[in-house]
Amino acid sequence: MKFGISTFVTDEGIRPTSLASALEERGFDALFLAEHSHIPVSRESPYPGGGDLPRHYYRTLDPFVALSAAAAVTERLLLATGVALLVQRDVIHTANEAASLDVVSDGRFALGVGVGWNREEMRNHGTDPRTRGALLDEQLQALRALWTEEQAEFHGRLVDFDPVYAWPKPVSSPHPPIYVGGESPAALARLAAYGDAWLPRGDTEPAEIGAVLRSLAEQGRADVPVTIFGAGRAEDRLAGWAEAGVERVAFDLPTLPESETLTVLDELAALAARHSG
Template sequence: MKIGLAPTNSDYGPATADMAVEAEQRGYDSLWVGEHSNIPASRETVHPDGGELPEFYWRMRDPFVSLAAAAAATSKIKLAMGVCLVLEHEILDLAKSVATLDEVSDGRLLFGVGVGWNREELANVSDVPWPLRYNAMRETVAALRLLWAEHEAAYSGEFVNFAPAWVYPKPAQQPGPPVLVGCRGRIGMRHVAEYADGWCPLDVGFRDIRVGIERFRTAVEEAGRDPDAIPISMYCYANPDAEKLELYGSLGAERVVLGAPDGADRLARFLDRYQPLVDAFAD
């Protein structure tokens, strides 16, 4: 099994490049960083898991800059967006940023995408109506793939439109880096089934993870695709242990991503605590 590490990547934590080096040395196959372009001070949208919003949400570093620094400091570890909120970016600029990151990392990028959970965050930077966010993400991914693969690309859709343009560089991975969709609901699963190269759900979002994965496999089959051809990278925040990793592996998860706490001291204790698990399970 592949084991990934997902630190909070906050500005009061260790440097991203340092985390990437340590993760690579410890046997992790991938380093995952999230994204929030902004967190509205209104706090009208409640966090999906309830409770107070942790400080690291509004103190995350930029994922592109962070992973570029990590790429320069490492040679093997995969660099993963977990996830990029693609609707909060201008499409041509996003295509260039992703392609550049894949190029400078020699094709080590895993491009996780998502729609986010905060209505006000999206409204601050986009005119996409909240109920249509998944439709807009579908168009965004389709347009990105065109821009990465073709010398001259154009797109005309409901949410994404641009005239024929040249956007370079192209990604090292062709026709583009794998697109993983982060979600845990039925609508998101249908989108994964339709066009994603991978699925990265949170294990804390399911009452029974077995039911969730079976629902996912059914959605993929209904879309006419092979569930075994869409790798699962399971975000594990619910007290990972050997039994849990064995369960996820038996259910078809290719990778388990360990969600780490914020703060340098807490992160260091976390890494030491779970090193035996990494040693036992990592490929």
Template sequence: MRINTTIFLTDETIGPVRLAEELEQRGFAGLFLPEHTHIPVARTTPAPMGEPLPREYGRTLDPFTALAAAAAVTRRIALGTAITLVAQHDPIVLAKQIATLDHLSGGRFTLGVGFGWNVEEAADHGVEWARRRDLVRDRMRVMRALWAPEPTAYAGEFASVAASQAHPKPVGPLRTLVGGAAGPKLFGHIADYADGWMPIGGGGLADALPRLREVWDGAGRGPGGPQIVPSAVRPTEGKLAHFGELGIEECVVQLPPAGEDEVLRVLDDYARFL
């Protein structure tokens, strides 16, 4: 199984360059980074991981800048987001950022797409919370149009783009994974515009995967997917063996938002799963 890592990189943790070098040297498969632009202090949205909200959420590095730094000092590891809050981005600018990072890294980028949980954060970006999933779908279609080989237009309810010259292009078909809890709405998004699912933790997959595959097949997506890449996994031998039994070949394990010494100790521990 390919073992990627994820971490809340902040101004107080190990840096992306040092971490990326260690991951590549130790044989880990990749580095996936989360995203929060800011955390409003007057927040009434309950944090899904419990309260109080961990300190690192308000100090997170921009994932694209950090991954660019990681790309510059590595040649092999995959680079990705887990996840990008697409509703909070201008899709034309985001398409350029993603294509540039994929180009500079030699095609190593995976886009993790998420819908968010923090209503106040999204509101500051002008996002209507109840329509955020529809907004993300439109913005993904705008980006696909910009990544197309020839100038392609797209006109949607929430986002549009004229047929345009837009380079660089992603090196190859850009892998897209959608994060979120199992359900018909999420599975519909995966079947519509993604290559697979990035569930948090990986619990309940034995029940969820047949339902996702039914939606996938119903959309005519074919036998090659969907890819399943559990994220924020606290690995154990039993858990990884269970993933393997389900046909899962890749996961993303959680690193602590800590300094160099602690992160490297955890990598030493996780090395037994490689």
């Protein structure tokens, strides 16, 4: 089992370049960065973690910019969004940003996506929260067309464009892997239909992982890679995930200044070393 990091990079914590270099030096294989374009002052959507919304949600760097900086100082690290809020984004711009990052990183980019939870944030982007799942499904189909077809077009109910030239194309073949986040029935249907890998959250039990993988195999989707997103340090759960067939665990890394971050990374690297293989 491989190990990576999932975190929020902000203007108050470790720089993405320093973080990426530190991860590669310690043997981590992946960096997943979260996205929030902004946080509305007036918000009724409850924070899924309970309580007040943590400070780092308000100050998150754009993940494509931060991952591009990380690409410049690393050679092996997988650079991923975890997760990009695609329903708040223009799909053609996102296709270009993702392909550009894949090119400059020599094929080390992965697109982690999710529908999001902050309805007020979505509405500020002109997105109707009621149709965000259907929108994401169409966007994923459109992305594949933009990445792989010389003259790409897509005609859906929520995404619609006539033939376009969209370059650069990714260097990853056939395109950067799409990691679908979430454990709901809708997310799992999206994974089966449009995803290349699954990104369940850190409270997902090993038994649930095994059940989903068996269901995917019955649907003709055998060997779907699984990365646990925002994992804690419970060693029994790490062992259970390995037994269930998880490919990678991305530990949750708190957003801290550089010196404190490096101390936490040393602790996580020691934990990962006990469960690698």
